[in-house]
Amino acid sequence: MTGMADAALNDTSGTFSWGHAALETEFVTASDGTLRLVRLTRPDGSGDGVDAGDGVGPDGRVDPESALPLVELTAFGHGSGWSGPRFTGTALGNRLRHRGHRAGRAADREWLTVELHDEDTGLTAFVELTSPVGLSVLRSRVRLRNEGIEPLVVQSVSSLLLGGLPSPDALDVHRARNDWLAECRWYTEPLRATVADIHVGAHQHDSRAALALAGRGSWPTDGHLPMGALTERDGGRTWLWQIESPAGWRWDLGEHAGGTHLALNGPTDAEHQWRVRLAPGEEVTTVAGVLALGSGFDDAMGALTTYRRTARRPHPDHTALPVVFNDYMNTLMGDPTTAKLLPLIDAAAEAGAEYFCIDSGWYDDSADGGWWNSVGAWQPSSRRFPDGGLRAVLDRIKERGMVPGLWLEPEVIGVHSPLVAELPPDAFFQRDGVRLAEQGRHQLDLRHPAARAHLDKTVDRIVGDWGVGYLKLDYNIVVDPGTCGPEDIAPGAGLLGHAQAYLDWLSEVLDRYPGLVIENCASGGMRMDGASLAVSQLQSTSDQQDPLLYPPVSAAAPTAVPPEQGAVWAYPQPEFDDDLIAFTLGGALLGRVHLSGHLDRMSEHQLDLVKDALTVYKSIRPDLPDAVPFWPLGLPGWTDEWLALGMRAPGDGASYVLVWRRGGTDELRLPVRHVAGRQVHAEVLYPSAPAGGSALWDGDGLRVSLPRTPAVLLVRLTS
Structure with missing residues (x-):
């Protein structure tokens, strides 16, 4: 059906x-x-393929009995056909029958909609599959419609279900811990470490065990990224996935018919108190599950990175990559004033920053800095900005050739804010009629028109009237499991409804102000999910303040976010020596430089080091919007002494390798497989005076010498 008209x-x-x-x-x-997916293949140039399972022939086709139905779901009165943690074998999933399908192409994307129907309940499931042309990536979501005569309460629905993968004996599973200040920490173990071999033949029954992972609450990436991967231990094939949910999610792996199954879900009743009541004629659509195929982890991540670029909202920031100075990290730390900002603005402009964002505190008129419990009005402080007010500071930023930005936490209202009484009760998260409070804040429900009107008025004032061109939108509380508004039957459904309404609101803001740049932040990387990344232009990767602990975060961040969206802090300080200044600056050069630090207190020599880093960044940033990541030393460990991140431009373009040394031996060899065996020129781009460091190409890899710690090198490879 490739390229065909609608069937x-x-x-x-x-x-x-x-x-x-x-x-x-x-x-x-x-x-x-039941209809089943029996073949999922990524052909390569030799005609071999990366397929969905062990297969029964050279084409990788799986026995239909080893595959799984396209959809599994549970509803009140229609549970599972067996008990256990795996999301397979549901009663409704086994009753859905193929009623038709159609396919076509929209722009550069192939699509297929498969219609499945259950005669008993009248439930119809529309499996909506898409794939960007030229990419080995499959995106799936399921739309349910109640075509029966009775209401149906749905408790869980698969977004993407795949059976027939190789045996658990042959697979390693990869997950990513994602904690505050310690984001994107990938770890690996054999799938058999969780899904034990129970001797299926002796029991005539698959194992009930499953490796299940779930995210919860309004921080969807708190604990783990909504991602995972399977790699074939001998063959190298990789299945890499993400769940595009701004709220709850779940995935599980288990043994099925001698192979392995994968189930990707949004929120469920069991894990997230999510359920919806479908009256006759009503519909609900799941969040999307995305699967990328590759011949190795780096290869699959390259396909997923490219897919993420096709899935997001277009914006000029994705190719311009301007340098942002933010006054918060290790600098003003939420205490901005006119006197403190003006010299920072001048120094940032001199260094080469193109945006200047005033972080939290600009609205605080209290004498003791106790603004946490009173936020919500988002009006500038007259105490902090006495002469000309905040507008004068914003004008100074513009005069110095930079775009002004402001920090905002739009979804929260402090419990002591006057807006608590001004907005209607239903505009807030609630349970059993009680307005929820978390860490001194109430949470707005963006499904309510009064909540949206309040935020529209705020943005129109800040962006439309004040001329702010950058908003850092933060979110520093977590609400679990959610809200039960008047239309909700379960808090998890209310939470997902709010989160999707919030992203719709962001899209409407960008429609009104198409040049506005929005940074997505939630205590660093606690909202680093695919749904949010598809709308916002930048993503905060961490709040980590220790420059020696940031490298494993910045090296692994491209697993979660394309490099041109991944904001990495670079906060050099006047008390740092030259090596540490270079270390903290160099670590941001393959992402989005988020400059901070007391530049206004630096010596001329130190400021030259900052200028040097930004000059290098501006020279290479045209390559980053199309580059895909690779990891010469594998994904970084939290305590690794040497770390490396690579970016590979398309075709025969340059490759960049960023190397950190935090300890260990002073020399290391890094394999760079995609240019191995070629004549390659290795050029150290940063630091321009690398203090005895060097990088030499030996024909198959890069030999790096860094005699002191901490140290960093950015190397360009051209062949």
């Missing part, structure tokens, strides 16, 4: 194929009447 919806053939040159699929009706 008829009444096509009920039991076997059909769909895809494009980089992704091939095949669907077959199994003996129980």
Whole structure:
């Protein structure tokens, strides 16, 4: 069906194929009447493929009985066919029958919609598959419609379900811990470490065990990233996934029919208190699950990175990559005043910053800095900005050739704010009629028109009247499990509804102000999910204040966010020696430089080091919006003494390798496989005077010498 016009919806053939040159699929009706995905292949130039499972032939086609139905779901009165933590074998999933499908192409994306129907309840599931042409990436979501005569309370629905993967014996599973100040910490273990071999033949039953992972609350990436990967230990094939949920999510892996299954879900009743009541004629749509195929982890991550670029809202910031100075980190720390800001603004402009963002505290008129419990009005402090007010400071930023920015925490209202009484009770998160409070704040529900009107008025004042061109939108509380508004039957559904309404509101803001740049932040990287990244232009990667602890975060951040969106702090200080200044600056050069630090107190020599870093960054940033990441030393460990991150430009373009040394031996060899065996020129770009450091190409890899710690090198490889 590649490139075809829309097919008829009444096509009920039991076997059909769909895809494009980089992704091939095949669907077959199994003996129980359910439609199953039996082939998911990424062909390469030699004709071999990366397929969904062990297969029964050279084409990688899986036995239909080893595959799984396209959709699994549970509802009141319709649970699972067996008990256990795996999301397979549900009663409704086994009753859904293929009623038709259609396919076509929209822009550079192939799409397929498969219609499944249950005669008993009248429930219809529309499986909506898409794949960007040329990418080995599959995106899936499920839309449910109640076509019956009775209401149906749905408790869980799969977004993407895949069976027939290789045996757990052959697979390693990869997960990423994501904690405040310690984001993107990937770790690996054999799948058999969780899903034990129970000797299925002796029991005539699959193991009930599952490796399950779930995110909770209004910080969707608190604890773990909503991602995972399977790699084949011998063959190197990789299945890499993300769940595009701004609220709850769940995935699980288990043993099925001698192979492995993967189930991707949004929020569920069991984990997140999510459920919805579908009256006759009503619909609900799941969050999306995305799967990328590759011949190794780096290869699959390259495909997922490119997919993320196709899935997000277009914006000029994604190619311009301006340098942002933010006054917060290790600098003003939420205590801005006119007297403190003016010299910083001048120094940032001299160093080469292009945006200047005033972080938290600009609205605080209290004498003791106790603004936390009273925020919400977002009016500038007259105490902090006595001469000309905040507008005079914003004008100074513009006069120095930079775009002004402000920090905002739009979703919260302090419990002592007058807005608590001015806004209606239903504009806030609530449970059993009680307005929720968390850490001295109430949470707005962006589904309510009064909440949206309040934030629209705020943004129109800040952006429309004051001329602010950058908003850092933070979120520093977590609400779990959610809210039960008048239309909700469970708090998890209320939370997801609010989170999706919040992203809709952001899109409407960008429609009104298309040049506005929005940074997504939630105590650093606690909202680093695909749904949020598709709307915002930048993503905060961490609040980590120790420059020696930031490298493992910045080295692994491209697993969660494309480099041109990943904001990495660079906060050099006048008390740092030259090596530490270079170390903290160099670590941001393959992402988005978020400059901070007391530049106004630096010597001329120290400020020259900052200028040197920004000059290098501006020379390489045209390559970053199309580059894909790779990791010459593998994904970084939190305590690794040497770390490395690479960026590979398309085609025969340059590759960049950023190397950190925090200890250990002073020399190391880094394999760079995609240019191994070629004649390659290795050029140290930063620091311009690397204090005895060097990088030499030996024909297959890069030999790096860094005689002191801490040290960093940015190397460009051209062949």
